[in-house]
Amino acid sequence: MDFDQVVRGRHSVRDFDGRPVPEKDIRAIVEEAGLAPSSANEQPWRVYVARGDVAEKIRIAHEKADMAGKSGHADVPVFHRMDYGPQARRNMDGFGTQIGSYSARAALGSREKARMGADALAQVDSFSAMALSNGRLFNAGTFVYLTLQQLAPWSLLDLGAFEQTLALAAKNLGYDSIVAYEFIRYPEEVKPVLGIPNDELLVMGMGIGHATDARINDVHMRRMPVDEYLTIRG
Numbered sequence: 001m002d003f004d005q006v007v008r009g010r011h012s013v014r015d016f017d018g019r020p021v022p023e024k025d026i027r028a029i030v031e032e033a034g035l036a037p038s039s040a041n042e043q044p045w046r047v048y049v050a051r052g053d054v055a056e057k058i059r060i061a062h063e064k065a066d067m068a069g070k071s072g073h074a075d076v077p078v079f080h081r082m083d084y085g086p087q088a089r090r091n092m093d094g095f096g097t098q099i100g101s102y103s104a105r106a107a108l109g110s111r112e113k114a115r116m117g118a119d120a121l122a123q124v125d126s127f128s129a130m131a132l133s134n135g136r137l138f139n140a141g142t143f144v145y146l147t148l149q150q151l152a153p154w155s156l157l158d159l160g161a162f163e164q165t166l167a168l169a170a171k172n173l174g175y176d177s178i179v180a181y182e183f184i185r186y187p188e189e190v191k192p193v194l195g196i197p198n199d200e201l202l203v204m205g206m207g208i209g210h211a212t213d214a215r216i217n218d219v220h221m222r223r224m225p226v227d228e229y230l231t232i233r234g
């Protein structure tokens with residue numbers, strides 16, 4: 001795929017068809033992500049992948065905890081919105097407005113809607129598409145978890161580079177993805193299932209697979225015009 005098509009084609013998908021990514025493609029994508037730069041070639045990342053029934057086990061536990069209103073307790077501290085600077089706060093408000101306008105039905109593909117029937121559909125009406133899709137871990141058939149052995153700021157930068165390279169490598173092979181805090185909200189539902197040691201930090205999670213025709217998948221989040229954040233002198 002053309003580089004520009006890969007970069008511009010990647011966007012967060014919030015409803016997948018649940019088919020797992022074949023192991024050989026996962027290996028190729030993760031190996032390519034490992035080409036990301038890191039400070040002093042630190043390569044601090046570790047990658048754990050859940051597919052098929054293992055992913056389903058995590059997804060069911062997650063949905064239960066989410067529906068029960070269990071509060072998140074990720075290994076990475078979550079900042080309050082008010083702790084961000086004005087630029088980030090304004091963009092986060094814009095995100096809320098853009099995605100908040102989608103009702104739960106927008107998070108369901110046409111096949112799932114047909115299967116559910118009118119009564120079950122009416123029951124989801126009280127949710128937003130964001131809440132429904134997040135609670136279901138986006139119905140992805142493959143979850144990729146990224147861990148660190150230390151929360152050093154530079155290791156986080158390295159992991160961010162790894163994460164984006166992974167999303168682009170996936171896109172290049174024809175897979176959609178989403179990076180989401182939602183995957184790491186309850187570390188205890190993930191670590192024992194994947195054999196992640198307790199002293200390793202579950203830093204980020206991604207869903208990978210194929211998008212359904214759900215309307216939420218058509219959302220393309222707005223970006224700031226480049227002149228709002230770029231300074232060039234000389």
Ligand SMILES: Cc1cc2nc3c(=O)[nH]c(=O)nc-3n(C[C@H](O)[C@H](O)[C@H](O)COP(=O)(O)O)c2cc1C
Pocket residue numbers: 010011012013014095130134178179180181182183204219220221
């Ligand atoms: C670190 C990180 C955490 C995120 N967490 C979530 C999440 O929990 N739920 C969600 O729906 N999207 C989540 N996202 C996706 C962002 O909302 C999305 O990347 C952003 O709005 C830009 O849209 P795009 O990815 O479609 O270009 C997260 C993205 C990143 C990078």
